[in-house]
Amino acid sequence: MAIPRKDHRVILHFDYDCFYASVFEAEQPALKSLPLAVQQKQIVVTCNYEARRRGLRKLQLVKEAKKICPELVIVLGEDLTRFRDASKELYAFIKSFVWSDRVERLGFDEIFLDVTDMVEYNIGLLNKNTLHDSFFHLDRHDPTVGFVYNATQCHGPTWPSASTSASAPCTLTTALTSSSTSLHLRLLVASHLAGYMRSQLEHQKGYTATVGVSTSKLLAKLVGSVHKPNNQTTLLPPYEPAEHGLGSTSNILRFMDGLEIRKVPGIGYKLAHKLRAYVGGAAASGPTTLSDTELGSDTATAGDNSEEVTVKQIRLLPGMGPRLLNKILGGAGAPKDIGVRVWGLLHGVDDSDVLAGRDIPTQISIEDSYGKLTTLHEVKRELTTLTASLIRRMRTDLTEQNVDSGPRFRWRAHPKLLRLSTRPRPPPEADGPRTRIWNRISRSAALPLYVFNIDESIDALAEKLVQEHLLSMFRKLHPEKFGWNLSLLNIAVTNMVESAGEQRGSNGRDIGKMFRSQERVLSEWTVNESGNEPLANADTDLDNHPTGTPWEDGDDEEEIPGTICQTCGALIPTFALVAHAQYHSAPD
DNA sequence: GTGAGGGAG
DNA sequence: CATTCTCCCTCAC
Numbered sequence: 001m002a003i004p005r006k007d008h009r010v011i012l013h014f015d016y017d018c019f020y021a022s023v024f025e026a027e028q029p030a031l032k033s034l035p036l037a038v039q040q041k042q043i044v045v046t047c048n049y050e051a052r053r054r055g056l057r058k059l060q061l062v063k064e065a066k067k068i069c070p071e072l073v074i075v076l077g078e079d080l081t082r083f084r085d086a087s088k089e090l091y092a093f094i095k096s097f098v099w100s101d102r103v104e105r106l107g108f109d110e111i112f113l114d115v116t117d118m119v120e121y122n123i124g125l126l127n128k129n130t131l132h133d134s135f136f137h138l139d140r141h142d143p144t145v146g147f148v149y150n151a152t153q154c155h156g157p158t159w160p161s162a163s164t165s166a167s168a169p170c171t172l173t174t175a176l177t178s179s180s181t182s183l184h185l186r187l188l189v190a191s192h193l194a195g196y197m198r199s200q201l202e203h204q205k206g207y208t209a210t211v212g213v214s215t216s217k218l219l220a221k222l223v224g225s226v227h228k229p230n231n232q233t234t235l236l237p238p239y240e241p242a243e244h245g246l247g248s249t250s251n252i253l254r255f256m257d258g259l260e261i262r263k264v265p266g267i268g269y270k271l272a273h274k275l276r277a278y279v280g281g282a283a284a285s286g287p288t289t290l291s292d293t294e295l296g297s298d299t300a301t302a303g304d305n306s307e308e309v310t311v312k313q314i315r316l317l318p319g320m321g322p323r324l325l326n327k328i329l330g331g332a333g334a335p336k337d338i339g340v341r342v343w344g345l346l347h348g349v350d351d352s353d354v355l356a357g358r359d360i361p362t363q364i365s366i367e368d369s370y371g372k373l374t375t376l377h378e379v380k381r382e383l384t385t386l387t388a389s390l391i392r393r394m395r396t397d398l399t400e401q402n403v404d405s406g407p408r409f410r411w412r413a414h415p416k417l418l419r420l421s422t423r424p425r426p427p428p429e430a431d432g433p434r435t436r437i438w439n440r441i442s443r444s445a446a447l448p449l450y451v452f453n454i455d456e457s458i459d460a461l462a463e464k465l466v467q468e469h470l471l472s473m474f475r476k477l478h479p480e481k482f483g484w485n486l487s488l489l490n491i492a493v494t495n496m497v498e499s500a501g502e503q504r505g506s507n508g509r510d511i512g513k514m515f516r517s518q519e520r521v522l523s524e525w526t527v528n529e530s531g532n533e534p535l536a537n538a539d540t541d542l543d544n545h546p547t548g549t550p551w552e553d554g555d556d557e558e559e560i561p562g563t564i565c566q567t568c569g570a571l572i573p574t575f576a577l578v579a580h581a582q583y584h585s586a587p588d
Numbered sequence: 589g590t591g592a593g594g595g596a597g
Numbered sequence: 598c599a600t601t602c603t604c605c606c607t608c609a610c
Contacts, residue, residue, distance in 0.1 A: 040601040059600065080602065107597035107604080268595050333593060333608050367602060442591060595606075
């Protein structure tokens with residue numbers, strides 16, 4: 001069995017252009033020609049390119065935005081439902097092109113695809129004599145499905161750009177035998193797939209995307225952003241210095257070197273700040289002056305430190321390497337391997353796989369921010385509103401309709417934990433050089449089972465959850481009777497335990513089937529009075545269960561004595577109650 | 589297991 | 598500076 005080589009992977013990164021604004025434009029096409037901004041609270045979270053042409057930027061205050069562009073059309077985007085729905089729809093659309101299950105969503109508006117198998121298959125079918133008139137096969141089993149393309153050149157822009165004479169253009173003029181050319185061909189073929197998918201996305205769904213083509217998530221994402229919006233970029237070989245003769249350098253390094261460190265995914269605000277501080281402070285004295293005390297001081301370099309620092313500058317610092325990066329970036333709470341990881345990132349190294357999308361999230365949370373939230377009465381009202389939204393979300397994202405005539409809904413997963421977070425507003429005059437930003441604080445507790453009762457109204461459940469759990473959690477967070485001033489409330493459910501159904505991975509289907517038949521067994525017991533086997537037996541006898549079930553052919557809905565399960569909403573016959581409760585109790 | 593904190597869009 | 602409203606992961610305890 002061949003071991004798949006990481007540097008042979010072909011990865012695409014899709015990034016929908018100004019996604020929130022595009023969702024509104026797709027709903028109301030008349031908006032496309034107007035400057036459009038999406039508002040959350042006092043912030044413009046994103047705006048379309050009409051608005052950007054007039055000088056608007058992301059994350060600007062609405063006040064400033066209006067001043068810059070008085071004719072700006074502003075829509076409210078605090079409710080994320082429409083964005084979540086559009087994101088899911090586009091994800092399913094993109095996924096339908098891809099053969100492997102390696103299609104990973106990042107946030108609402110980005111997708112990574114591993115298209116190695118599609119590219120290899122299509123390279124195998126190329127005819128060297130008619131490359132200019134090739135056919136890209138999108139279906140292994142139906143040779144009529146696909147599109148024609150010119151396999152003698154890349155589709156769309158490249159990095160370095162085709163016009164720069166220094167590097168080989170993205171064409172197939174060289175021998176087909178060198179390793180560089182084989183990578184070249186893979187990326188070239190992938191660029192055509194990317195172009196085709198972008199046009200399908202635009203014409204069938206009305207969304208444009210910016211796409212990157214390379215061999216890792218890191219590189220595909222970074223190179224994609226070279227040509228924005230509504231375009232694509234392929235990072236050309238050579239990817240190894242040795243590949244292209246003496247004196248040449250890897251395009252990976254040349255590309256990475258030009259980037260500002262903050263642009264590199266994995267180097268966030270904090271790490272970039274530490275790196276810039278080191279460049280600014282250690283330039284004169286060198287690496288030996290770096291002491292532990294110096295590293296702990298956040299304020300030593302306050303004020304300045306906003307200078308642009310590139311990957312190259314960091315890489316070429318005296319003594320730079322994983323060890324020094326560990327000293328600069330390590331410390332309390334930092335990952336142990338931070339030095340090696342960042343050193344890899346600076347060199348464009350990223351071995352992480354494109355993960356198959358999960359269909360159950362690890363966490364669901366709802367939050368709102370407030371200008372004034374100071375009384376218990378207000379808090380209780382807001383908690384109730386948020387909780388109702390959260391339960392609504394749990395129902396849409398964690399349940400599915402049953403196919404048969406058992407209970408109408410079944411929970412696909414049960415969160416075990418409830419968490420309440422708040423963010424106290426920083427006291428107005430606690431300033432000076434020691435100003436600490438107050439982050440969120442949180443408390444968690446077991447999530448009571450009654451929230452899973454589908455038959456209870458959402459408002460009633462929300463009221464109950466606030467009264468019986470969230471208020472006491474709030475008191476733990478804020479023991480003082482008053483005097484607090486909150487800028488944010490967040491309620492989350494976490495620690496999902498999947499009840500049954502789809503799992504990830506190659507044999508996940510079989511495991512899924514097994515659990516599904518367990519579900520079927522349970523459902524049968526809710527309607528089948530004649531069954532007398534103990535449920536525990538059904539557990540160990542899944543495979544022998546008859547395929548025909550009593551109610552699948554008949555449409556009879558008989559009235560059966562029993563109890564509605566507080567956990568899954570199923571009607572449980574009295575004799576099965578104990579076993580059913582055991583089924584719900586979480587495995588350790 | 590809990591809560592803080594850093595990363596992402 | 599974070600700001601919005603999320604989601605994911607790792608760390609010290």
